[in-house]
Amino acid sequence: xxxxxxxxxxxxxxxxxxxxxxxxxxxxxxxxxxxxxxxxxxxxxxxxxxxxxxxxxxxxxxxxxxxxxxxxxxxxxxxxxxxxxxxxxxxxxxxxxxxxxxxxxxxxxxxxxxxxxxxxxxxxxxxxxxxxxxxxxxxxxxxxxxxxxxxxxxxxxxxxxxxxxxxxxxxxxxxxxxxxxxxxxxxxxxxxxxxxxxxxxxxxxxxxxxxxxxxxxxxxxxxxxxxxxxxxxxxxxxxxxxxxxxxxxxxxxxxxxxxxxxxxxxxxxxxxxxxxxxxxxxxxxxxxxxxxxxxxxxxxxxxxxxxxxxxxxxxxxxxxxxxxxxxx
Amino acid sequence: xxxxxxxxxxxxxxxxxxxxxxxxxxxxxxxxxxxxxxxxxxxxxxxxxxxxxxxxxxxxxxxxxxxxxxxxxxxxxxxxxxxxxxxxxxxxxxxxxxxxxxxxxxxxxxxxxxxxxxxxxxxxxxxxxxxxxxxxxxxxxxxxxxxxxxxxxxxxxxxxxxxxxxxxxxxxxxxxxxxxxxxxxxxxxxxxxxxxxxxxxxxxxxxxxxxxxxxxxxxxxxxxxxxxxxxxxxxxxxxxxxxxxxxxxxxxxxxxxxxxxxxxxxxxxxxxxxxxxxxxxxxxxxxxxxxxxxxxxxxxxxxxxxxxxxxxxxxxxxxxxxxxxxxxxxxxxxxxxxxxxxx
Numbered sequence: 001x002x003x004x005x006x007x008x009x010x011x012x013x014x015x016x017x018x019x020x021x022x023x024x025x026x027x028x029x030x031x032x033x034x035x036x037x038x039x040x041x042x043x044x045x046x047x048x049x050x051x052x053x054x055x056x057x058x059x060x061x062x063x064x065x066x067x068x069x070x071x072x073x074x075x076x077x078x079x080x081x082x083x084x085x086x087x088x089x090x091x092x093x094x095x096x097x098x099x100x101x102x103x104x105x106x107x108x109x110x111x112x113x114x115x116x117x118x119x120x121x122x123x124x125x126x127x128x129x130x131x132x133x134x135x136x137x138x139x140x141x142x143x144x145x146x147x148x149x150x151x152x153x154x155x156x157x158x159x160x161x162x163x164x165x166x167x168x169x170x171x172x173x174x175x176x177x178x179x180x181x182x183x184x185x186x187x188x189x190x191x192x193x194x195x196x197x198x199x200x201x202x203x204x205x206x207x208x209x210x211x212x213x214x215x216x217x218x219x220x221x222x223x224x225x226x227x228x229x230x231x232x233x234x235x236x237x238x239x240x241x242x243x244x245x246x247x248x249x250x251x252x253x254x255x256x257x258x259x260x261x262x263x264x265x266x267x268x269x270x271x272x273x274x275x276x277x278x279x280x281x282x283x284x285x286x287x288x289x290x291x292x293x294x295x296x297x298x299x300x301x302x303x304x305x306x307x308x309x310x311x312x313x314x315x316x317x318x319x320x321x322x323x324x325x326x327x328x
Numbered sequence: 329x330x331x332x333x334x335x336x337x338x339x340x341x342x343x344x345x346x347x348x349x350x351x352x353x354x355x356x357x358x359x360x361x362x363x364x365x366x367x368x369x370x371x372x373x374x375x376x377x378x379x380x381x382x383x384x385x386x387x388x389x390x391x392x393x394x395x396x397x398x399x400x401x402x403x404x405x406x407x408x409x410x411x412x413x414x415x416x417x418x419x420x421x422x423x424x425x426x427x428x429x430x431x432x433x434x435x436x437x438x439x440x441x442x443x444x445x446x447x448x449x450x451x452x453x454x455x456x457x458x459x460x461x462x463x464x465x466x467x468x469x470x471x472x473x474x475x476x477x478x479x480x481x482x483x484x485x486x487x488x489x490x491x492x493x494x495x496x497x498x499x500x501x502x503x504x505x506x507x508x509x510x511x512x513x514x515x516x517x518x519x520x521x522x523x524x525x526x527x528x529x530x531x532x533x534x535x536x537x538x539x540x541x542x543x544x545x546x547x548x549x550x551x552x553x554x555x556x557x558x559x560x561x562x563x564x565x566x567x568x569x570x571x572x573x574x575x576x577x578x579x580x581x582x583x584x585x586x587x588x589x590x591x592x593x594x595x596x597x598x599x600x601x602x603x604x605x606x607x608x609x610x611x612x613x614x615x616x617x618x619x620x621x622x623x624x625x626x627x628x629x630x631x632x633x634x635x636x637x638x639x640x641x642x643x644x645x646x647x648x649x650x651x652x653x654x655x656x657x658x659x660x661x662x663x664x665x666x667x668x669x670x671x
Contacts, residue, residue: 044573051467052476058464059480062487062541069498131391134384141377146388150395156652158402159644160624161631165405165419166398182398185391216383245491248606252632263493270497271610295501299494306489311482 073296077289080296096297099290106298108258109265116261117243120180124239125232127185132193133220154187160252167253178253179261189235196231197224241306262302270295409642429642438626446622449532454596456536460544462589465551466577484545496610499538500525526615535607550592551585558584590668598655623647
């Protein structure tokens with residue numbers, strides 16, 4: 001006790017510094033800094049300056065490119081192509097967005113991506129729970145072998161061509177199913193779900209439900225799933241973002257432009273520089289400038305849906321990553 | 329009446345037994361444990377489990393079918409690497425050719441280029457992308473301002489959600505000599521505009537830089553979790569011993585996150601050959617191909633653009649096997665050296 005009392009200020013300080021939690025507010029800062037000036041050796045103060053410089057560099061390195069894109073997307077075509085835009089819109093205009101949203105190819109892609117994302121996430125989530133929950137149960141016979149069979153697919157895969165042959169033989173080429181099924185279940189998501197079910201659904205609950213005569217499915221539906229909402233949110237979002245952002249499967253399996261997801265359209269417009277049907281004959285300078293502007297607007301449009309949900313789910317996401325880091 | 333079946337069910341469960349054994353470490357208890365479960369393993373237990381929990385077995389049918397159809401059948405389809413595949417005869421009807429497809433690949437002058445490109449690129453990625461999140465997490469962990477900490481974390485995390493297509497597009501826009509920021513910077517220093525994307529020497533740097541930009545914040549989260557699990561008394565002890573902040577990081581933080589870091593390193597080294605197809609493919613153009621062509625992109629071109637299925641399957645199999653061997657090897661070395669392994 002006496003020892004603790006003697007090192008009292010040090011304890012609280014280091015505790016705050018270490019965990020960065022414990023009710024630290026912006027207001028509490030100043031006091032902490034004040035103490036630093038008395039307590040911390042000169043070396044540590046220089047060190048902290050270095051830390052702040054480093055973190056600010058990290059912050060700006062991520063933030064500035066994003067700001068540049070957003071600023072450009074709201075600027076006039078001329079300002080964009082003459083390189084006047086930095087981090088604030090020049091000659092504010094919504095022309096790029098009007099063009100992008102008025103383009104039928106882009107809108108088709110956007111709607112397709114919405115379909116793939118919602119339906120794909122539903123399928124993936126259902127299949128993941130359907131395998132993860134039984135795997136989390138001790139009384140499932142053969143679950144050791146089953147887990148091994150699932151995890152092995154993480155270490156070794158047939159390859160893109162052997163998978164392509166399966167998709168071809170099932171007659172899924174050039175159908176929406178080709179984007180929904182072949183990558184439906186992620187091994188990582190299964191592991192996260194198994195660990196979650198095992199650690200947060202107490203055996204006693206199951207025993208009680210069994211005594212009350214509840215079947216396995218009924219128990220899963222009325223007890224386990226409602227208790228697992230955070231997990232379901234994390235996994236659903238992982239799948240949704242994967243679906244929204246993926247383009248390789250579409251590149252391999254789809255030929256029909258009316259089925260293209262947004263990412264394929266983006267690649268055609270942004271990287272391959274293919275003019276969209278709405279803006280043919282890009283020979284004219286004005287057209288070209290507009291095409292450049294359109295790129296910035298497109299980037300924003302395609303990223304906004306994901307970014308909108310990001311702040312709400314960041315916390316859950318962190319939890320999900322941590323769940324996965326626990327060895328099951 | 330109700331308790332007896334429940335008990336016998338628990339008794340043969342392999343998970344419960346060692347726990348009970350650990351709780352009562354006397355010999356008598358252990359002996360009773362062994363005697364108690366009669367006919368615990370084997371088909372009787374299986375049959376009982378099937379009868380009691382048929383719903384669970386019903387539930388796993390669709391996902392198991394998924395894994396068989398989309399994961400295991402492709403593995404068997406990989407035999408076309410030893411065949412001369414044609415669509416009419418199918419996977420099993422096509423004629424065997426032994427290792428001819430592999431020989432063709434190894435004799436191809438592009439083989440060594442591909443191997444070198446793939447290996448250098450992914451090693452470069454691992455070397456840079458592995459330490460960056462650790463540095464970020466350690467720095468974040470030192471900061472006392474909660475607001476600043478959260479802001480940096482939120483912002484650096486965000487690029488992880490942006491699609492590869494968009495990241496590549498942004499990079500191309502930035503680096504375009506015509507209207508990008510890079511053009512402004514180079515002209516500011518009085519240099520000629522450089523076509524970064526058309527120069528094969530820049531490909532790897534661009535690839536790694538975008539990789540760091542996109543994943544550092546996300547990967548740091550795991551290390552932050554590991555850091556928050558470190559015993560606070562260790563810091564206090566270090567502080568009492570007069571350790572500076574930097575010394576505390578080196579002697580408390582780093583050892584504390586070592587197991588996590590090793591696991592991640594094993595996984596990334598083990599995946600050295602499985603480097604992502606998407607980004608390299610998107611950055612490719614006819615000018616930088618000499619360094620940007622890697623095994624996955626080449627496989628795609630051979631298989632789907634040239635429709636040479638067997639050759640592509642052979643290349644894919646070659647890559648997959650190297651990858652598996654690397655993963656097992658790194659895991660074994662790590663287990664021996666640091667005591668940390670994946671399993």
